[in-house]
Amino acid sequence: AQKVTQAQTEISVVEKEDVTLDCVYETRDTTYYLFWYKQPPSGELVFLIRRNSFDEQNEISGRYSWNFQKSTSSFNFTITASQVVDSAVYFCALTLGGGISNFGNEKLTFGTGTRLTIIP
């Protein structure tokens, strides 16, 4: 069975500081997908990124960047120059990729989330 661990329950940083949210995953499958979702105080789940297990390239999107390292089973998320609007709960999640006949029907396994508070 797969598992996602987000060891940081809560993080507070002062605005404009950089912050990294950690995510460690466990799976025996070789094909899988990793995700980050943001949950603002309004409660919806906002998709941020998907990464497949064969693509270890780091990704940058504006102030957001992701570091995927299979050697340590980690998929960490960094926010650069944080802003108050970044305050939210962030979830890391994992789904299996399945075989050729198994598309899109795998459940997402979520971590417990990290509550990020940006102090103005």
Add this chain to the structure above:
Amino acid sequence: EPEVTQTPSHQVTQMGQEVILRCVPISNHLYFYWYRQILGQKVEFLVSFYNNEISEKSEIFDDQFSVERPDGSNFTLKIRSTKLEDSAMYFCASSDGRNSAPHNEQFFGPGTRLTVL
């Protein structure tokens, strides 16, 4: 942009009552899901549905729960006799499921907050 919608946004019910939570997935999607998030906790998978039948369900999804796709657009979650511990946010999601990508991306609805008194 197409989106998953859920109604109602908030449902209050008495313990023991039946509730039906409704979802309209994205129209050309093939896979549908329900997840639950108890306040302050992580999002947990309940059930996935494909081709008019359940493809996987979690331990949480016991006999009190059922899902249905009564017509071509709605996807419902029914809780037969609600308990206090069913109070949570319930998220519906759908995915394309085809080889054409975005592979395995699940699009979430805004959620229904269920409060059982």
